[in-house]
Amino acid sequence: MTTQMRDGRSTRWDPHRRERRQTIIDAAIAAIEESGPDVLTAEIAERAGVPRTHVYRHFEGKQALDFAVSRQLSRQIGEQIRRGLATGSTPRGLIRGAIDEHLGWIEAHPNLYRFLALHAYAVDSTGARASDDAKAAFATELTTLLSGYMTALHLDTSRAEPLMVGVVGMVDATGAWWVDRHEIPRAELTDALTDQVWLILAHEAKSLGLDLDPEIALPPLAPQPEPSDAG
Numbered sequence: 001m002t003t004q005m006r007d008g009r010s011t012r013w014d015p016h017r018r019e020r021r022q023t024i025i026d027a028a029i030a031a032i033e034e035s036g037p038d039v040l041t042a043e044i045a046e047r048a049g050v051p052r053t054h055v056y057r058h059f060e061g062k063q064a065l066d067f068a069v070s071r072q073l074s075r076q077i078g079e080q081i082r083r084g085l086a087t088g089s090t091p092r093g094l095i096r097g098a099i100d101e102h103l104g105w106i107e108a109h110p111n112l113y114r115f116l117a118l119h120a121y122a123v124d125s126t127g128a129r130a131s132d133d134a135k136a137a138f139a140t141e142l143t144t145l146l147s148g149y150m151t152a153l154h155l156d157t158s159r160a161e162p163l164m165v166g167v168v169g170m171v172d173a174t175g176a177w178w179v180d181r182h183e184i185p186r187a188e189l190t191d192a193l194t195d196q197v198w199l200i201l202a203h204e205a206k207s208l209g210l211d212l213d214p215e216i217a218l219p220p221l222a223p224q225p226e227p228s229d230a231g
Contacts, residue, residue: 021058021068024048028069029112037115041065066119073112077137080105085145091201092214094145096194099171102138103186103193106175113179135172139164148221155208163204167197 027048031039041062045052059065084101088094106113116134143164147157171193178189198214205212 017058024050024055024058025068025072028065029072032115033109033111036111037118070116070119073116074137077105077134078141081138081141085141089217090215091212091218092194092198095197096190098142099193099197100190102134102171103175103190106134106179107186110179117176135168138172139168142168149218152219152221167200171197
């Protein structure tokens with residue numbers, strides 16, 4: 001039997017393997033949503049309709065499955081935040097839209113948020129990291145947006161990422177406190193965080209010689225490509 005024949009027979013099953021792998025990831029997300037971040041592999045296998053041992057035919061171990069789940073959730077959060085950014089055109093509107101979507105995802109999926117926090121530094125067998133956690137997905141979207149405006153204004157974009165990491169750290173830490181306590185309504189928290197983030201960004205803008213009005217629409221940016229998924 002030639003290598004070509006063996007390879008052909010092997011690759012014929014690739015779509016089925018990808019489908020089964022995705023079924024397991026979806027089952028893991030549903031199980032975490034219902035049972036919490038420490039859900040057992042047996043429950044995931046049951047939801048996926050496969051024997052427990054079959055889970056590890058598609059993943060090298062629990063850590064590899066956690067990595068795949070983290071990546072999928074990070075993509076979902078990024079998509080949701082992009083939708084939030086699309087609802088505004090003023091500086092304040094953009095900030096509020098992103099924060100509201102971030103808190104909205106946390107509110108709707110508290111166990112998935114806790115899972116991401118627990119597995120924020122998950123790596124695969126090559127040492128590659130997942131898209132980290134909700135905080136990292138949020139920071140990526142805002143950094144892309146801010147860098148786009150800074151480029152359009154011919155400003156140095158190297159300050160965008162550290163600024164957004166700090167801002168998002170504040171928002172996410174507040175979200176982590178809120179998800180377990182819900183002492184104030186989401187809309188009220190969104191407004192408070194929007195005010196705080198705007199003060200930080202306005203201060204940074206002034207240091208760059210810009211005087212932005214939070215209620216005046218910004219010029220539209222060219223569409224940005226969505227982050228690619230190598231996994």
